[in-house]
Amino acid sequence: MEILGKTNIDFIGKRNISFVISAIISIIGIIGIIQIGRGAANMGIDFSGGTAMQLKFSQPFAIGDARAALHKHGIAKADLQEIKDGNMLLVKMAGAAVGKPSEMVQEAFKKEFAGNPFTVESSTEIGPSIGDKLRKDTLIAVAISLLGIILYIAWRFDFKFGIGATLSTLHDVLAMVAIFYLLNKEINLLFITAVLTIAGYSLTDTVVIFDRIRENLHKNLKGSLHSIFNGSINEVLSRTIITSVTTFLAALSLFLFGGEVIHDFSLALLIGIGVATYSSVFVASPIVVLLEDRALAKSSAGAKA
Amino acid sequence: MPKGTGWRFSLIGIFVLLSFLFLTPTLVSKLPGWWGGLFPQDKIHLGLDLQGGTHLVMEVETQKAVEGSLDLVATDLEDTLTSKNLHFKRIARSGSDKVSLLLYEKGTAEAVQKLIKDKYPSYEQSPTFDEGGFVAFTLSMNAKDAQDRKDKAVQQALETIRNRIDQFGVSEPTIQREGINHIVVQLPGIKDPQRAIELIGRTARLEFKMVREDISPSSGTIPDDAELLKEKTTDPATGAVTEIPIVVQKKSMITGDLLTDAQVRIDSQFNQPYVGIEFNNLGAKLFDQVTAANVGKRFAIVLDNNIHSAPVIRERISGGSAQISGSFTEKSAADLAIVLRAGALPAPVKIIQNVTVGPSLGQDSINKGLYAGLIGVLLVVAFMAVYYKLAGLIADLGMVLNILYLMGALAALGATLTLPGIAAIVLLVGMSVDSNVIIFERIREELKLGKTPKAALDAGYDKAFLTIVDSHVTTLITAAVLFQFGTGPVKGFAVSLSLGVIINLFTALVGTKVIFDTLMHKGTAKTMSI
Numbered sequence: 001m002e003i004l005g006k007t008n009i010d011f012i013g014k015r016n017i018s019f020v021i022s023a024i025i026s027i028i029g030i031i032g033i034i035q036i037g038r039g040a041a042n043m044g045i046d047f048s049g050g051t052a053m054q055l056k057f058s059q060p061f062a063i064g065d066a067r068a069a070l071h072k073h074g075i076a077k078a079d080l081q082e083i084k085d086g087n088m089l090l091v092k093m094a095g096a097a098v099g100k101p102s103e104m105v106q107e108a109f110k111k112e113f114a115g116n117p118f119t120v121e122s123s124t125e126i127g128p129s130i131g132d133k134l135r136k137d138t139l140i141a142v143a144i145s146l147l148g149i150i151l152y153i154a155w156r157f158d159f160k161f162g163i164g165a166t167l168s169t170l171h172d173v174l175a176m177v178a179i180f181y182l183l184n185k186e187i188n189l190l191f192i193t194a195v196l197t198i199a200g201y202s203l204t205d206t207v208v209i210f211d212r213i214r215e216n217l218h219k220n221l222k223g224s225l226h227s228i229f230n231g232s233i234n235e236v237l238s239r240t241i242i243t244s245v246t247t248f249l250a251a252l253s254l255f256l257f258g259g260e261v262i263h264d265f266s267l268a269l270l271i272g273i274g275v276a277t278y279s280s281v282f283v284a285s286p287i288v289v290l291l292e293d294r295a296l297a298k299s300s301a302g303a304k305a
Numbered sequence: 306m307p308k309g310t311g312w313r314f315s316l317i318g319i320f321v322l323l324s325f326l327f328l329t330p331t332l333v334s335k336l337p338g339w340w341g342g343l344f345p346q347d348k349i350h351l352g353l354d355l356q357g358g359t360h361l362v363m364e365v366e367t368q369k370a371v372e373g374s375l376d377l378v379a380t381d382l383e384d385t386l387t388s389k390n391l392h393f394k395r396i397a398r399s400g401s402d403k404v405s406l407l408l409y410e411k412g413t414a415e416a417v418q419k420l421i422k423d424k425y426p427s428y429e430q431s432p433t434f435d436e437g438g439f440v441a442f443t444l445s446m447n448a449k450d451a452q453d454r455k456d457k458a459v460q461q462a463l464e465t466i467r468n469r470i471d472q473f474g475v476s477e478p479t480i481q482r483e484g485i486n487h488i489v490v491q492l493p494g495i496k497d498p499q500r501a502i503e504l505i506g507r508t509a510r511l512e513f514k515m516v517r518e519d520i521s522p523s524s525g526t527i528p529d530d531a532e533l534l535k536e537k538t539t540d541p542a543t544g545a546v547t548e549i550p551i552v553v554q555k556k557s558m559i560t561g562d563l564l565t566d567a568q569v570r571i572d573s574q575f576n577q578p579y580v581g582i583e584f585n586n587l588g589a590k591l592f593d594q595v596t597a598a599n600v601g602k603r604f605a606i607v608l609d610n611n612i613h614s615a616p617v618i619r620e621r622i623s624g625g626s627a628q629i630s631g632s633f634t635e636k637s638a639a640d641l642a643i644v645l646r647a648g649a650l651p652a653p654v655k656i657i658q659n660v661t662v663g664p665s666l667g668q669d670s671i672n673k674g675l676y677a678g679l680i681g682v683l684l685v686v687a688f689m690a691v692y693y694k695l696a697g698l699i700a701d702l703g704m705v706l707n708i709l710y711l712m713g714a715l716a717a718l719g720a721t722l723t724l725p726g727i728a729a730i731v732l733l734v735g736m737s738v739d740s741n742v743i744i745f746e747r748i749r750e751e752l753k754l755g756k757t758p759k760a761a762l763d764a765g766y767d768k769a770f771l772t773i774v775d776s777h778v779t780t781l782i783t784a785a786v787l788f789q790f791g792t793g794p795v796k797g798f799a800v801s802l803s804l805g806v807i808i809n810l811f812t813a814l815v816g817t818k819v820i821f822d823t824l825m826h827k828g829t830a831k832t833m834s835i
Contacts, residue, residue, distance in 0.1 A: 197729075
């Protein structure tokens, strides 16, 4: 079976459109990162510090009542989220100290929901110092892995390819942040894990295309840069799509059946796989062409003068 | 069979056997007797997010340990100076890093300074200065000693906490020091996390202090040598807490470090639990003296600066045993006995992270993770078989080998499987067929160029080789960084991911290749099912 026969799509020629789209996405991503830095985004308590609890009630309840119950006991700043499946309630309180808030929540529900006993399925309490440390560590982790990637690509290919690969990887990171920011999804440690995983995945996609481009550049010294790049992308296009499909299928089953804990994590993976596939075709190679064109223009201008 | 396939098949077979061997302790709940020392014992551990349990990070307030040492020095100096008839106005810790001394005369001050120099040579003394007509100077620990004291405090806290947890009875706990002053405690499968946390986090500093009946708690002024503490009692029926302020002597008569044992006993008369304590020789002697000298007076049993009870000394108590009674439940009495036996923490600890997962949520996560994994595998298997036919099935076989090897490797390393770890495995299912996809697409291209299946196969593998290595290395870079920086669940994800990537390199370049080689070795096949 074959989904795609021999294709001949002008990916490089569409770079003006793709660059505009990617620029918009990246700008939103940068705004998202700034908001995260300011603490204005929906931060997970592993970064902000605070308390998150998952309670399982024995009977259905109205979320309004739950909010009122907490309010009555002086817990005003809590995010409540209901999971209909199994009468569960997620309570999130950012920036609070360890110990007290979780007790207060339990006390409040014990008193106000006396006829509806509950169990604490999970509770996470994180002090502010840990959150700060984690935020720093995470930034370092992301920076180091991006640096490692640049070095590897620069070593295996050449500098222009390194820039193309890094920019497209950065683009994917920004796009994931942008979408999570727009959806107001929680930015937590699992999200960062997903982002780094996708960074690796996106790079794999890009490297496969770059490999083919390099091979064709060695083989064919006559064709224009555009046609060689385009040809190479088209040649590996079916691989790009098939791998995205299989990985997407696996991530999709995690998203649909993996449960609440990794729901957003799998969503991030799904988004990432899509973005990474797009960027390896529409961002990475066009950037290299752009850089090569410029270098060429410069050297020919130099030759004329 | 063609040449050169034998050893590859053997290698695959050996790895399969090894994987099953290493997985046996994980899969079989009770190993047979003959499964002795030669065979692997390690198994895949479930992370706290999967089996339920509590993960705590505690910060030891090390400065408090330094303060404690300074308090001891101050008390000791008071006693020494008194016994040597050197008059002083006040000796006390000031701030968190100094002992300040206030004396009447320059002459005594010099004598005291000399005495301190002999007795506490490592302490630094400030020059004397005038303070409201008195002669004053301060004493401070040098930076290195203070650091040592802090370091020791964390070490002691770690030991004490380990002791308490052992006595509390948790199977397979993890207690580790992390960084300068953090202690990480993992209690898998714990049923009553709140109780465990209270038990671990309690300082448990036990002191016996005389009650100062001569000072009314409501009088605003309390002399330097006394302090106001509160006796908290909880009504067992209503849960209401009452606080009675009591003024006690600041200096403690006896402290908890003189205990040798503490046990829960039941009062036969009222059927009430209490904690019986035994002193060591020194403690017994002190207790004997104190009770003998103070019959009819009250002394306070102070635990972490709260008065537990303040009974009247009815008679001299010799023999070195005493009892702490009060409104105990059996559990709270048992917990008090544990902390008294294990000893006090050298400094208070603060819980800065507490992640608790209930057992039902853990089981739920396992079920859902496995279910999602199974469906993911089936989807990918079906897709590959439809798209690449026989070759797709061979790739599927490679993927199954991949998962088997990965599980075997996780077991061999005694790794911990977390929910993100399961997610990584499921994701790998999708990614692991990628190498084969790269190769197959290449083979299809070569076939289109008119090569024979055998030639196309060889060219496909040859040309795809570097691409596959490159793509694996890039994934490894991010996985390594995740491993270095991640904690708990994320680390589990990184372990699964990086092992999976390495194993995948083997299954793709050796595992599936050898099957193709065997099928195609004659080089006469006209077509290829791909």
